[in-house]
Amino acid sequence: MERRNFIALVGTSLVAAPVWSSVYNSKMPAPKAIDSVFPELPYAYNALEPTIDAKTMEIHYSKHHKAYHTNFLAAIKDTPAAELDLKTLFAGISKFPAAVRNNGGGYYNHMLFWENMTPNKTAPSAVLSGLIDKSFGSMDKFKVAFSDAGKKQFGSGWSWLVAGPDGKLFVTGSPNQDNPLMDVMEKRGTPLLCLDVWEHAYYLQYQNRRPEYVDNFWKVVNWDTVNKRYENR
Ligand code: MN
Numbered sequence: 001m002e003r004r005n006f007i008a009l010v011g012t013s014l015v016a017a018p019v020w021s022s023v024y025n026s027k028m029p030a031p032k033a034i035d036s037v038f039p040e041l042p043y044a045y046n047a048l049e050p051t052i053d054a055k056t057m058e059i060h061y062s063k064h065h066k067a068y069h070t071n072f073l074a075a076i077k078d079t080p081a082a083e084l085d086l087k088t089l090f091a092g093i094s095k096f097p098a099a100v101r102n103n104g105g106g107y108y109n110h111m112l113f114w115e116n117m118t119p120n121k122t123a124p125s126a127v128l129s130g131l132i133d134k135s136f137g138s139m140d141k142f143k144v145a146f147s148d149a150g151k152k153q154f155g156s157g158w159s160w161l162v163a164g165p166d167g168k169l170f171v172t173g174s175p176n177q178d179n180p181l182m183d184v185m186e187k188r189g190t191p192l193l194c195l196d197v198w199e200h201a202y203y204l205q206y207q208n209r210r211p212e213y214v215d216n217f218w219k220v221v222n223w224d225t226v227n228k229r230y231e232n233r
Pocket of ligand 1: 060064110196198200201
């Protein structure tokens, strides 16, 4: 590789880090949509086995997520959307074409999803646990509500734990690639935890057994990320 190309690559990766960490952090300036660099998966393809197998992770990340990113950049190129940060774009997403909504959501939601899973043992903070108890009655009741939102989502979509503007937590499902930052959602707020229930997320390993995939998800939740998203909401 020529030195010039190497420097250009290094420059790209230096830009990538703050983009990755700031997508969920309202205390940091959000990146302009057009500046976004396709982020690296935060672990190896096989890191979440046996909950999620390596082949599913590889296809999900390198094909599905990559395609959303590519198509999103193509959809906003040379349009006013390219000048907006992602949060501002999502807050007015109803005014943009379906390609921006679907691919922008697909690009962003998967970044959240990868980062809220880990092979490591993590736990909710005392503050978050207390708030979950207050909002849902108990951690178990929260898990049932979140799991049900994923199991009962008809067709493709997501399950979400969200911090509302009033500071209270709630659970919701979303169709397709919509997310709780979008003005098309009935209840909006800051996403803390999400689960992809599109068939591409589980079909290779679980086939039609979506409930089993959803129940196993709790084994790989990255509570450190959820704690941080709540603190930085
Ligand atoms: Mn997906």
